[in-house]
Amino acid sequence: MGVGPGDPSLLTVAAVRAIQAAAVVAYPVAREGADGMAAAIAAPWIGAAQRRLPLVFPMVAEAEPRIAAWHAAADALAAEVASGRAVVLLCEGDVSLFASSAYVLLALRQRHPACPLRLIPGVPAVCAAAAAASGAGTPWPLALQGEGLWIGPTPDTEAQLGALLEQAAASGTVLALLKLGRRWSWVRPQLAARGLLEGALFAQRVGWPDQWLAPAAAVPAAEQPYFSLLLIRQAWPAVLP
Incomplete structure (x- = not known):
């Protein structure tokens, strides 16, 4: 179940x-004893009588620990359901967009095919960022009629980013780059060289009390937090109000 980017009201x-109908509220954590961001977002809606079930999803590059975590999570959730308890698994953002819960869903279908499931979508951070900017006086439609929208992690190299920018410019595609973080120190000069800084929107911790939205030109060329994203529009349609 998607809980959106950070604001409980979303x-x-x-x-x-x-959530209110569940006996068990499950959510991802990075390690034992850690707090979960999805649980923090949904906290106003979780009752004291509901049992919390943190599921550890290690933030590592190696495949084996991640696969083992997805299998363990699927087994734990299926066991709760088999015992007759209603369970929700919270997921930051949307359940189908770069979500850990998507891997758990695949593991459930593989290991417990009879387990009943219902997916509830949530507001993605890119949509929330564009809406927040527009509400603050900077109109930022993610995509207008006839335009494309590309959503993905920020490329790992300058060459990859350059190629992506060229492809987007040629096809009239708006870019939404996630997981910007440490890459910003070299992404910013690339945008500056192409004259794209003023028209790009930088967003950090969208929906949280310390949310920061700014033109990319206002953001120093230093490493930024992991939960930062960039919206890049290189052109506007010919017909506008």
Whole structure:
């Protein structure tokens, strides 16, 4: 179940109802004893009588620990359901977009095919960032009629980013680059060289109390937090109000 990017008020009615109907609230954590961001977002809707079930998803590059974690999470959730308890698994953002819960879903279908499932979508950070900027006086439609929208992690190299920018410019595609973080120190000069800084939107910790939205030109060329993203529009359609 998607809980959105950070603001508890962005949970859908369906998400709030599912949480309130659950006996067990499961959520991802990076390590034992850690707090979960998804649980923090949904905290206003979680009751004291509901049991919390943190599921450890290690933030590592190696495949084996991650696969083992997905299998363990799927087994734990299936066991709760088999015992007759209603369970929700919280997921930051949307359940189908770069979400750990998507891997758990695949593991459930593989290991427990009879386990009943219902997916509830959530507000993605890129949509929340564009809406927040527009609400603050800087109109930022993610994509207008006829335009494309590319959403993905920020490329790892300058060459990859350059190629992506050229492809987007040629096809009229707006870019939403996630996981900007440490890459910003070299992404910023690339945008500056192409004259794209003023028109690009930088967003950090969207939906949280310390949310920061700014033109990319206002952001220093230093490493930024992991939960930072960039919206890049290189052109506007010919027909506008």
